[in-house]
Amino acid sequence: MKKIFTQLFLFSLSLVVLTSCEDVVDLDIKSGNSQxxxxxxxxxxxxxxxxxxxxxxxxxxxxxxxxxxxxxxxxxxxxxxxxxxxxxxxxxxxxxxxxxxxxxxxxxxxxxxxxxxxxxxxxxxxxxxxRVPKIDSMTYFFDKLPVAPSDGSPKEGYKPEFFARDFTGEGDCYWIKSYRNGKYYNKASDISTAYDAAFSPGANSDGLIFILPIRQSVVPQLEFALEKDTVKVELQSVSLAGYYFLNQVRIESTNGGLFATAPSxxxxxxxxxxxxxxxxxxxxxxAGVSTFQTVIDAKKAKPKNG
The missing domain is CATH 2.60.40 (Immunoglobulin-like)
Structure with a gap:
């Protein structure tokens, strides 16, 4: 019996402790003047x-x-x-x-x-x-996901890749914009930027061909282009201020989940x-704009590692 009372006491104590941790906080949020x-x-x-x-x-x-x-x-x-x-x-x-x-x-x-x-x-x-460099070409290869997407989107298709070379002279910044069948990928998570031929300053990529993840950012990571799709990519030159603005828009718009940081x-x-x-x-x-467009043709697809 003593053991039962001890367990009941500990259980009641834990309820008190847990309940006391639940404080209701009312936030007084006032709307300022519009901007x-x-x-x-x-x-x-x-x-x-x-x-x-x-x-x-x-x-x-x-x-x-x-x-x-x-x-x-x-x-x-x-x-x-x-x-x-x-x-x-x-x-x-x-x-x-x-x-x-x-x-x-x-x-x-x-x-x-x-x-x-x-x-x-x-x-x-x-x-x-x-200034903005010319896009030399665009290729594509066939690929597929190991598991079908839960939203019903295609499990397999073609991954486009564009080729262009950054100008010699450090500090050129770019915004890569892409379209599929005339529809612009306009989500904040789709924003793709480059500093010289890589993602950010300090990468020592001046004057090089854009790195692979940037070249393949034409279509979002878990999406594919399909046979006969028209795919267009725009390479736009932006100022350093524009580069930082676009990066911050992407970061703040996708800032969520367990490891989210304080918004700014x-x-x-x-x-x-x-x-x-x-x-x-x-x-x-x-922005200066360089454009390249192609139509997906299965017969012209390159090997994935080619």
Whole structure:
């Protein structure tokens, strides 16, 4: 009997200890003033260019971002040429359209200044359009996963790989963007960047062919291209600031799970001309673009280790 009472006492004591550890914490989260959010890149391609303006929202607000309307959006290059962006559809997407098939906004070596006037505030950002190497070719090989994906996606298919060589001269930064059948891989986890021909500074990869993981980042790791798919890759030159911005977006957007780190504010190059004015978020960048496209043909696939 004494043994039973001892066990009951220890059990009751453990319940008290465990219960006492469960403290309810009420977080008083106040929503501050909204901030201007800029998302815009200009390139040397003869195409439309878009700069999206929205307003920030409280952390727990999952509604679509509120567009910024009736703003003035202008980009000026280092030669004094002015490009006016207009919100034709009144949805926060400010667009500049070329006047001819050869009319480009950006040029390699040019410096571009963004000016946004929104209400009583005025913002500016500067970015240089750097050189970009030519993509020489794209190959692909057949591969398959040992276990079929749980989401029903293909277990096997083709892995594309592009080939390009970094310029000689340390410090070139790149953003690798890819498309499959016209659909852009736009998830934060799909962001692929390079510093010279590797992932980051200190890799001693200046002037080399891009390393294998970067070359094969055309399609996400657990996905495949299929027969007759059209696969396109863009190699875009970005500034060092753009390189760090993109990396931080990927890190913060995929920061979760058991080993997640404390979140931090993402770097921005958007500045209010009034030091005491309302701050802004986002990024304005300029990029040179090199493109290569191919259609998957099983007869032209290379051996996996070839």
């Amino acid at each position: 201007l959010v800029v998302d815009g890149w200009v390139t040397n391609q003869a195409t439309e260019h878009t700069i999206r303006l929205t307003e920030s929202a409280p952390y727990f607000d999952n509604t679509p971002a509120k567009p910024v309307l009736n703003a003035s959006v202008i980009v000026t290059d280092d030669k004094g040429k002015v490009f006016t962006f207009k919100d034709v559809k009144n949805n926060g997407y400010y667009v500049w359209k070329p006047t001819s098939a050869k009319d480009t906004l950006g040029r390699v070596g040019g410096t571009y200044t963004l000016n946004v006037k929104f209400g009583t505030e005025e913002y500016t950002a500067v970015s240089k359009l750097n 504010n993402i770097f921005t190059n958007i500045n209010n001309i009034n030091p005491n004015g309302r701050k802004a978020l986002g990024f304005f960048g300029a």
